[in-house]
Amino acid sequence: MVRAVVGANWGDEGKGKITDMLAEKSDIIVRFQGGSNAGHTIVNDYGKFALHILPSGIFYSHTTCVIGNGVAFNVSDFFKEINDVVSSGVPKPRILISDRAQIVMPYHIMFDTYEEERLAGKSFGSTKSGIAPFYSDKYSKIGFQVSELFDEETLVEKVNRVCELKNIMIEHLYHKEPVNKDELIKTLHEYRDMVEPYVCDTALFLQNAIKEGKTILLEGQLGTLKDPDFGIYPMVTSSHTLAAYGAIGAGIPPYEIKDIITVVKAYSSAVGAGEFVSEIFGDEADELRRRGGDGGEFGATTGRPRRMGWFDCVATKYGCRMQGATQVAFTVLDVLGYLDEIPVCVGYEIDGRVTKDFPVTCKLKKAKPVYEILPGWKSDIRGISKYEDLPENCRKYIEFIEKEIGVRITMVSNGPARHDIIFR
Numbered sequence: 001m002v003r004a005v006v007g008a009n010w011g012d013e014g015k016g017k018i019t020d021m022l023a024e025k026s027d028i029i030v031r032f033q034g035g036s037n038a039g040h041t042i043v044n045d046y047g048k049f050a051l052h053i054l055p056s057g058i059f060y061s062h063t064t065c066v067i068g069n070g071v072a073f074n075v076s077d078f079f080k081e082i083n084d085v086v087s088s089g090v091p092k093p094r095i096l097i098s099d100r101a102q103i104v105m106p107y108h109i110m111f112d113t114y115e116e117e118r119l120a121g122k123s124f125g126s127t128k129s130g131i132a133p134f135y136s137d138k139y140s141k142i143g144f145q146v147s148e149l150f151d152e153e154t155l156v157e158k159v160n161r162v163c164e165l166k167n168i169m170i171e172h173l174y175h176k177e178p179v180n181k182d183e184l185i186k187t188l189h190e191y192r193d194m195v196e197p198y199v200c201d202t203a204l205f206l207q208n209a210i211k212e213g214k215t216i217l218l219e220g221q222l223g224t225l226k227d228p229d230f231g232i233y234p235m236v237t238s239s240h241t242l243a244a245y246g247a248i249g250a251g252i253p254p255y256e257i258k259d260i261i262t263v264v265k266a267y268s269s270a271v272g273a274g275e276f277v278s279e280i281f282g283d284e285a286d287e288l289r290r291r292g293g294d295g296g297e298f299g300a301t302t303g304r305p306r307r308m309g310w311f312d313c314v315a316t317k318y319g320c321r322m323q324g325a326t327q328v329a330f331t332v333l334d335v336l337g338y339l340d341e342i343p344v345c346v347g348y349e350i351d352g353r354v355t356k357d358f359p360v361t362c363k364l365k366k367a368k369p370v371y372e373i374l375p376g377w378k379s380d381i382r383g384i385s386k387y388e389d390l391p392e393n394c395r396k397y398i399e400f401i402e403k404e405i406g407v408r409i410t411m412v413s414n415g416p417a418r419h420d421i422i423f424r
Helices: 015-025 075-087 106-122 131-139 146-150 152-172 181-198 202-211 243-250 282-291 313-323 333-338 392-405
Strands: 002-007 028-031 040-044 047-051 064-067 094-098 216-223 257-265 268-270 307-309 327-331 341-350 353-355 368-375 409-413 421-423
Touching (some): 015 257, 064 202, 075 181, 146 152, 257 313, 282 307
Parallel strands (some): 064 094
Antiparallel strands (some): 341 353, 341 368, 409 421
């Protein structure tokens, strides 16, 4: 059985917690796309963790965690995270790295930073983790696969060829110091020695596990609206954030993905630039940001304050549809307990017409939110474990959103800890 945990919106929906919880009854957890440019915050018996590249299933001794071929694999970040987790008392996790995964090179991070500087006010709001240059090189066929670390002749020839190309841009476009080829080869040798114990054909491993009836969890990063095809292009990430890509990024047949748990936040938040129709500002946004998440709404990787907004039914219905959601996990509902009334965006007004269908970016720029105001429940719902024990207005809020997005909400998260969850 293969399940996917993915985001419906801009990311930051709480996928880490849901993955961590579902990993308890899973054998294998797979990261299938993205890199260390976004984080998953997890609170469990070991403490509070912000994971960036490690799969969120590392906290169980019975699981195997996989870095799939679709991941932008930052070797130094990966090992720093393992060391941080183990030093916090977590048993060393079992991890496999795809021999076909590609490596985030030191110059990818440099290029990301230089390009954001060059674009200045017109930048894409990058996390400067090297992700866009990494995927650009992957599809330009000048990326470095993990397997190439173990072929010295190929490695040296490729480093020479790629550095020649990169240094022309570094020196003449960005006016910075060129990449030192010898230093780069030395770094790649260090990477080779670090990853060697973990590398294997993970696609074969996963396909064999499916035959053996193992339970596999695919963990997505970010959400639908950051997908390069179906998101708010160009203010998107550089890898596909949809569950469908999980088949490619993990190396399994698409028909094996039986369950797509799409994580939806009880209000909206986003990190970085891009269209955000239900965004709120000023004191209203500051209050929601301060109360939000566990310790406030700040990016788990960047620390940047998240942009805040009311729940957006248009974006979420679209996000669930593009993910192929079979069920929805509804998170951080407890945060809204301070509000007398809760606005919910139920439509977009574009050029005088109201639509409930999510448009392309150029039309999205013109969209104004159409709100329906729901009554708040004015109480703390943490600690409640049965759906029928939630306040009536809280249940009405959940059921209103469920009707609008058209997918059954099966899980309601009402606190940061692993088992702060209500099953419906």
